[in-house]
Amino acid sequence: xxxxxxxAVLVLVAIPILLWTLIPIYHIFLFAISTKDSAxxxxxxxxxxxxxxxxxxAQQHHFYLHHFWVQIWNSLWIAVAxxxxxxxxxxxxxxxxxxxKVRGGRAVMNLALFTYFIPAAFLAIPMYKAMGMxxxxxxxxxxxxxxxxxxxxxxxxxxxQASDKLPYELDEAARIDGATPLQLFRLVYLxxxxxxxxxxGTYALLLAWNExxxxxxxxxxxxQIPLAVALGHFIAADDSPWELLxxxxxxxxxxxxxxxxAFRRYMxxxxxxxxxxx
Amino acid sequence: xSSIAIPHVPAAPPRRGLTTWQAWGLILIAPYAIVFLxxxxxxxxxxxxxxxHPESYARLFADPIFVRTAINTxxxxxxxxxxxxxxxxxxxxxxxxxxxxxxxxxxxxxxxWAVPSIPTIFSxxxxxxxxxxxxxxxxxxxxxxxxxxWLNDPQIGLGLAMLTHIWKSLPFWTxxxxxxxxxxxxxxxxxxxxxxxxxxxxxxxxxxxxxxTLYLSSTILSMIWSLGDFNSVYLLTGGGPADLTHxxxxxxxxxxxxxxxxxxxxxxxxxxxxxxxxxxxxMKHLSRE
Numbered sequence: 011x012x013x014x015x016x017x018a019v020l021v022l023v024a025i026p027i028l029l030w031t032l033i034p035i036y037h038i039f040l041f042a043i044s045t046k047d048s049a050x051x052x053x054x055x056x057x058x059x060x061x062x063x064x065x066x067x068a069q070q071h072h073f074y075l076h077h078f079w080v081q082i083w084n085s086l087w088i089a090v091a092x093x094x095x096x097x098x099x100x101x102x103x104x105x106x107x108x109x110x111k112v113r114g115g116r117a118v119m120n121l122a123l124f125t126y127f128i129p130a131a132f133l134a135i136p137m138y139k140a141m142g143m144x145x146x147x148x149x150x151x152x153x154x155x156x157x158x159x160x161x162x163x164x165x166x167x168x169x170x171q172a173s174d175k176l177p178y179e180l181d182e183a184a185r186i187d188g189a190t191p192l193q194l195f196r197l198v199y200l201x202x203x204x205x206x207x208x209x210x211g212t213y214a215l216l217l218a219w220n221e222x223x224x225x226x227x228x229x230x231x232x233x234q235i236p237l238a239v240a241l242g243h244f245i246a247a248d249d250s251p252w253e254l255l256x257x258x259x260x261x262x263x264x265x266x267x268x269x270x271x272a273f274r275r276y277m278x279x280x281x282x283x284x285x286x287x288x
Numbered sequence: 289x290s291s292i293a294i295p296h297v298p299a300a301p302p303r304r305g306l307t308t309w310q311a312w313g314l315i316l317i318a319p320y321a322i323v324f325l326x327x328x329x330x331x332x333x334x335x336x337x338x339x340x341h342p343e344s345y346a347r348l349f350a351d352p353i354f355v356r357t358a359i360n361t362x363x364x365x366x367x368x369x370x371x372x373x374x375x376x377x378x379x380x381x382x383x384x385x386x387x388x389x390x391x392x393x394x395x396x397x398x399x400x401w402a403v404p405s406i407p408t409i410f411s412x413x414x415x416x417x418x419x420x421x422x423x424x425x426x427x428x429x430x431x432x433x434x435x436x437x438w439l440n441d442p443q444i445g446l447g448l449a450m451l452t453h454i455w456k457s458l459p460f461w462t463x464x465x466x467x468x469x470x471x472x473x474x475x476x477x478x479x480x481x482x483x484x485x486x487x488x489x490x491x492x493x494x495x496x497x498x499x500x501t502l503y504l505s506s507t508i509l510s511m512i513w514s515l516g517d518f519n520s521v522y523l524l525t526g527g528g529p530a531d532l533t534h535x536x537x538x539x540x541x542x543x544x545x546x547x548x549x550x551x552x553x554x555x556x557x558x559x560x561x562x563x564x565x566x567x568x569x570x571m572k573h574l575s576r577e
Contacts, residue, residue: 023382024393031397034455037422038411052425099323102316112313118321125328126509127567129516131537132556135544136335137327144326159327162320191312220404223518227544241406242523245413252414259407270402271395 038263041256049253063257072254074244077232085219085236085262088150092157093215097207099158100165105195107166108173109181119170122163130160131223138227152228153236157221161214172206173199209276216266237262339553348554357534358558360446364521364535365511365562368450372458373507377499379458380465381491401459409523412452413439442532445525449533453520457513461506468502469495505573508566515559 041049042063044056065071070078103122107115125133137156138147146152176199184194200207222238229235241262244255348354383394400408415421416438424435439445476494485493518537521527527534527542534542536559543552 020382020385020387020390024390027379027382027397028393030455031399034408034411034415035399035403037415038407041411041414050420052420052422054422054426099319103320106313106316110309110313110316112310112317115313115317118317118324122320122324125324127512127563127570128328128332129512129514129537129559129563131516131518131541132559132563133328133332133516134518135540135549135552135556136331138544139335139338139549140327140331155323155327159323162323166320191309195316216402222404222406222523223541227541238404238406241410245410252410255410256407256414259410263403263407267399267403270398274395274398 038256038260041253042260043257044253046251046253049256063253064261066254067258067261072251074240074251075254075258077240078237078258080233081235081237081240082261084150084234085238088153088157088225088236089215089219091150091154092161092218093211095154095158096161096165096214097211100162100169100210101200101203101207103162103166104169104173105199108170109176109194109199110191119163119166122166125159125163133160134223134227137224141228146228148229148231148234150229150234153221153225154218156224156228157214157218160224161217165210165214168210169203169206172203176202205276209273212269212273212276216269219266335553336557338550339557341550344550344554345558348551348558351551353531353534353539356532357536357539360533361515361535361537361559361562363446364450364453364517365514368453369507369511369514371450372454372461373503373510375454376458376461376465377503379462380469381495383462383466384469398459398463400456405456405519406523408456409452409519412448412455413524416448439525440529442529445529445533446521449521449524452524453514453517456520457510461510464506465499465503468499472498501573505570508569508573512563512566512570515562 040054040056043059043061044053045058045060045062048056048058067075067078070076103118106112107119134156137159141147141152141156144152146155180198180202181194184198189197219236220238222242225236225239226242229239237258241255241259244250244252244258383390383397415423418424418435418437418440421438423438427433427435436444439448472495477490480490480494516537517535518541521533521535522538522541525533527538536555540552540555543549543555
């Protein structure tokens with residue numbers, strides 16, 4: 011009986027958690043398959059579910075959607091570039107700090123982590139100014155570099171933790187065999203670090219794909235903005251096509267959700283590494 | 289490159305003497321160092337230099353929405369972050385139960401954190417639309433009364449922005465506290481059970497002492513990050529109605545969009561009394577580890 015009560019309590023807790031989590035997401039889905047009239051009527055399920063909104067998106071049949079394919083391509087391009095560059099920069103730095111024990115390496119990592127003590131919206135302001143001085147405003151590279159700046163410290167930290175766990179005897183053996191640092195990096199380090207590298211690459215990719223604020227500040231031309239900023243434009247007018255906005259939002263949110271679930275085992279263990287060391 | 293097995297090398301010279309290894313270390317760390325200098329250190333220093341004029345602050349304080357914004361920010365930090373952490377502490381206790389369905393629930397529960405902000409926050413925004421939103425239409429169906437004005441009311445608007453913030457970042461912090469709970473040795477709970485401890489006593493004497501440091505440092509870190517939460521406010525209320533729901537983050541970005549860099553930087557500097565004690569606490573905490 012006591013066991014039964016216990017399970018019942020767990021289920022009673024689970025129901026509000028499920029509702030709280032899913033209602034806003036269900037609402038996106040509901041609008042995405044509704045006509046405008048049905049969406050604005052406050053119905054909980056449309057009379058006639060339709061895929062018309064997705065058709066309109068694919069054919070770019072609305073003022074706000076004229077550049078849909080270019081914009082989703084921009085999102086993809088920026089996310090992949092930011093992921094790849096973060097991975098390259100962070101892997102090299104973590105290798106130098108953890109395996110080559112470069113002088114001042116710890117200090118560099120501490121400075122890197124200091125980036126996270128600056129609230130994101132506050133860092134965006136001077137960075138916007140600096141990007142202007144570098145002549146990078148309205149250039150997709152500005153967003154890529156901004157995302158690398160935000161993702162790299164965490165990436166270096168996680169990769170260093172993972173790298174510290176590799177036995178040092180491997181390096182010794184390679185050195186005795188006369189390996190150069192680059193050979194050690196390429197033939198020993200990279201293969202052993204692959205799982206962490208996948209996790210970190212995915213993390214940086216998702217961070218860049220999901221980013222709104224920096225994209226909104228740094229890019230403004232219709233054909234250069236990623237989908238996130240384009241979505242923001244939808245509500246500029248009072249009579250916004252919310253059903254199209256939500257359908258586009260669904261298209262935009264699905265890839266990160268799918269990738270996240272595909273890699274969640276790596277992500278969760280990567281994220282919580284070191285969180286509980288104390 | 290491919291001469292790994294040169295036969296005549298007997299020496300494994302002392303580690304520190306190997307300058308080529310140090311040189312490669314410097315070369316490999318250089319790309320990140322350049323990123324940090326170009327996109328963090330230089331912009332921040334230059335920005336602070338731009339914020340040196342006292343008249344920027346005079347103009348900032350003279351802005352009629354400034355005081356309200358500062359109050360909103362403090363309320364946002366204290367209420368939203370602490371409420372979020374109490375919830376995360378409680379939920380982490382729920383999610384550590386070992387059931388297959390709870391594991392699946394935790395997978396769903398992480399969705400708000402994994403998907404981008406903009407569609408979900410817009411979704412919440414429309415749900416609370418007073419005329420067409422689903423919330424008021426359900427209220428009308430149930431009570432035949434018109435629901436509240438939600439986002440057109442500054443207090444409710446800020447409250448909803450805080451709830452949106454919690455919705456978005458609660459999963460992440462629940463995960464962190466869960467990891468903390470899982471690191472507590474089971475024997476301690478078993479010993480407590482043998483001694484006949486109640487659930488509350490188990491929490492008070494076993495869970496909390498182990499979790500306290502993690503809980504506090506996570507709260508502090510989350511406060512720093514929440515200060516930079518632009519999306520929850522901007523995408524939900526846009527700072528309105530009548531600019532009454534701004535926080536310092538949205539105000540700073542608003543100034544930069546109006547090309548008033550000195551005011552934007554002054555907004556950041558004004559937030560320093562909030563940020564610096566938090567950062568100081570974190571540094572002390574981290575250096576102790």
